[in-house]
Amino acid sequence: MEDLKGRQLVVPLQHLVAYPETLFESRESILLDKDFRCQRCGSTVDKKENALPRQVFFCSECQEFGKITSDCRLVYAKVSEEKHSFREVAFTWVGTLTETQSIIARQLQKNYQQKTSTLLWAVTGSGKTEMIFPTIHLALSQGGRVCVTSPRIDVCRELYPRVVEAFQAEQVLLLYGESTEKYRYTDLTICTTHQMLHFYQAFDLIIVDEIDAFPYEGNPVLQFALKNALKPSGQLIYLTATPPNQLLEEVKDSFAIEKSPLRFHQRPLIEPECLWYNHWGKAGDTSFYFKKFYRKVLELLKDNHVLVFCPSIAFMEKLTRRTQKQFALGGVESVSSMDEVRAEKVQKMREQAYQVLFSTTILERGVTFENISVIVIGANHPVYTKSALVQIAGRVDRKGAFRRGRVIFFHNQKTRDIRQACREIKSMNQLAKAWLDE
Ligand SMILES: [Zn+2]
Structure with a gap:
């Protein structure tokens, strides 16, 4: 019972007896009024498309979370109305806030x-x-x-x-x-x-x-x-x-x-370097078009490991293979949402096991790697919204001592998103400066 506090289950009417009213509450799963709305996901249920025999309807929008039909109820355990009781909670965080x-x-x-x-x-x-x-x-x-x-x-x-x-x-x-x-x-x-x-x-x-x-x-x-x-x-x-x-x-x-506006270490955000790359889309195809990318990777590797963002998996795979050929000792990998060992690879990158890691936008946010520079190849591709670009740039210089991490946007068209991302990073840096000067 305790386990079902605040948890909602879809229960067919004939099984409701297992959930006595003294302990459980329930509500309609699909409102059959003028709205025809699913109460679990809020979607409108189509009276024609989503009809089953005997005036029963189902929601197709949230069925991945378990089948939900209008002859079921959403059941959850009653949460006591009485005021919360205070309790001792150990706070074991060892860091300090700036x-x-x-x-x-x-x-x-x-x-x-x-x-x-x-x-x-x-x-x-x-x-x-x-x-x-x-x-x-x-x-x-x-x-x-x-x-x-x-x-x-x-x-x-x-x-x-x-x-x-x-x-x-x-x-x-x-x-x-x-x-x-x-x-x-x-x-x-x-x-x-x-x-x-x-x-x-x-x-x-x-x-x-x-x-x-x-x-x-x-x-x-x-x-x-x-x-x-x-x-x-x-x-x-x-x-x-x-x-x-x-x-x-x-x-x-x-x-x-x-x-x-201030980063933890109080250094400014790294402002992206927007570099023209006429045929970036062919960088994985021939050594001629690859050269420009490869030179930049070598340059960045002098100071840091390199995380390369690619706009598609197919493109990424080609570019990875070509790069791997140049690194006889290994240390070049790629990761995407299709990758079964994705979590392991991310962990390895954290342990600095790769020199170069190629990624789709899955690593654009939420992850912290130390000592990296970032390249976005094809920053003008539509997958790179302003937010994505600001997030990607934000992967660099997150913690540890300053290691000259850099952010490279390779593009062959300076899109509005690229311009807005660069502007937003600059303006947050200005705001941060104002805070520090106060
Ligand atoms: Zn639903």
């Missing part, structure tokens, strides 16, 4: 106390995760239930060990689509935004890291599920380095917006 981080961290706590949700607009490498720890601690200490979520699995995997380290005495559950760990009730949960569909009014605090990332951004199902998973009295904290205008518009009246 002065700027402390200011933001205190502000986040204050907003939470005052029941105000917050959008934290913090530049890449500002140590967003550390800044949310005190608010997590506060919420847990007040007997609250906390979820840290992100649209990206990689981000969740990266967050997990850091949160566990900061709250060593807590049970922390990591949930995502392919995770093998069985669901159980915990006060602290880390999961992908997809997992929100399995919760109902469960959390007092939901922190969404990389709120602007695919697939959450522009996805009404995930946005609906997130709001459903929050208790009516709960608060949200959105974290992003690159908030889309639409999001800023959406939260401007209801959220506090905090800006943090």
